[in-house]
Amino acid sequence: MKFLLFTLLCSVFVPVSVDAPGEPVTIRVTVNKDAILPCTVKNPQRVEWKRNDQLVHLFQSKEDYLINQDKHFKHRTSLFHEEMIRGNVSLKLTNVTELDAGSYTCSVPKLESQVWRDFINLTVGEYS
Incomplete structure (x- = not known):
């Protein structure tokens, strides 16, 4: 069984304080699946x-804002808009390739000087 694991950490905001949600979650997915x-x-x-x-x-101002989205992810990402009212801002990534493996960050500003972050590690390979 082969699989690739790239661990790339990402930090975009420079907040005064950060809420740390805990340990990163690892998601395993087979190539070409969602x-x-x-x-x-x-x-x-x-x-x-x-x-x-x-x-x-x-996502901002109640809509997806994808003009600056990296071209590698174009037309392959979506959020569950109907679930956002319940706080679900999970990302769906379609047709996953080995190049998608790595560490993803979900960042949500809470107050002017605070950002909430969650870290998800995506591993891509051949899983049965």
Whole structure:
């Protein structure tokens, strides 16, 4: 059984304080399948998903804002808009490739000087 694991940490905001949610979650997915990267927060107004310095998905002002999305992720990401009222800001990444493996960050500003972050490690390979 082969699989690739790239661990890339990402930090975008420079907040005065950060809420640390705990240990990173690891998601395993088979090549060409879809992955759901979990993230749950209260009252999300802006949600930013990143991998390293790549913008994976941005939600703000009640809509997806994908103009600056990294081209590698174009037309392959979505959020569960109907679930956002319950705090579910999980990312769906479709047609996963080995290049998608790595560490993803879900960042949600809470107050002007605070950012909530969650870290998800995605491993991609041949799983049975």
